[in-house]
Amino acid sequence: MKPLRVALDGPAGAGKSTVAKQAAKALGLTYVDTGAMYRAITWKALQEKINPTDEAALTELSNRVQISFKLTPAGQDVFLDGVDITEAIRTPEVTGNVSAVSAVAGVREAMVKLQQDIAAQTGVLMDGRDIGTVVLPDADVKIWLTASVEERAQRRYNELVAKGQTLDFEQLKADIERRDRFDSGREHSPMKMAEDAVVLDTTGLSIQQVIEKILEICSSAD
Numbered sequence: 001m002k003p004l005r006v007a008l009d010g011p012a013g014a015g016k017s018t019v020a021k022q023a024a025k026a027l028g029l030t031y032v033d034t035g036a037m038y039r040a041i042t043w044k045a046l047q048e049k050i051n052p053t054d055e056a057a058l059t060e061l062s063n064r065v066q067i068s069f070k071l072t073p074a075g076q077d078v079f080l081d082g083v084d085i086t087e088a089i090r091t092p093e094v095t096g097n098v099s100a101v102s103a104v105a106g107v108r109e110a111m112v113k114l115q116q117d118i119a120a121q122t123g124v125l126m127d128g129r130d131i132g133t134v135v136l137p138d139a140d141v142k143i144w145l146t147a148s149v150e151e152r153a154q155r156r157y158n159e160l161v162a163k164g165q166t167l168d169f170e171q172l173k174a175d176i177e178r179r180d181r182f183d184s185g186r187e188h189s190p191m192k193m194a195e196d197a198v199v200l201d202t203t204g205l206s207i208q209q210v211i212e213k214i215l216e217i218c219s220s221a222d
């Protein structure tokens with residue numbers, strides 16, 4: 001039987017990565033966090049002092065570096081050219097610049113190719129913004145995971161506070177709204193729900209309930 005390819009898309013803070021990791025495990029699929037790839041390029045660009053609007057330099061960077069993942073009991077570690085950047089890509093500085101970097105066509109081309117290469121080798125549950133529309137348009141299952149802005153902001157807030165970061169809730173909510181606007185308004189593969197995607201609104205649902213719903217949707221695709 002052909003391995004399953006699941007596309008999980010949706011806006012910032014919808015809880016995709018938390019549920020995606022666990023659902024992938026239950027389904028025996030490789031979890032691919034495509035947001036982490038765009039964050040990795042953004043992190044490296046900041047390190048090299050490349051301006052997030054310098055399309056040529058960002059494209060060159062995307063084609064030069066090697067991004068890889070390593071499964072861990074807690075989830076997944078992210079490496080760029082062998083350096084562990086798992087924590088480094090979650091800083092507010094990276095989050096604040098990632099939408100601009102990921103809007104660059106050359107960056108997207110390199111990342112989409114990497115994502116398609118992974119999916120050609122193994123069954124995947126891939127989370128992102130354009131998986132069902134651009135990366136895997138013929139995925140076996142397409143899910144659009146969303147939640148109210150208020151709830152998404154609250155979840156991200158709790159997550160970051162638990163990690164010891166100090167932040168302002170209203171500011172964080174405004175950042176999420178700004179990122180949604182930017183991601184859906186960009187010219188190259190904007191964040192968009194695939195026409196054949198199943199909408200899963202997670203407002204008010206627990207992580208476990210969301211995972212169960214994903215497994216249910218996937219089982220009807222066999």
Ligand code: C5P
Binds near residue numbers: 012034129
């Ligand atoms: O999923 P996460 O919030 O980590 O994604 C970070 C950013 O990467 C998004 O706000 C978006 O700008 C970009 N992204 C994208 N396409 C994807 C995944 C993420 O443009 N497939």
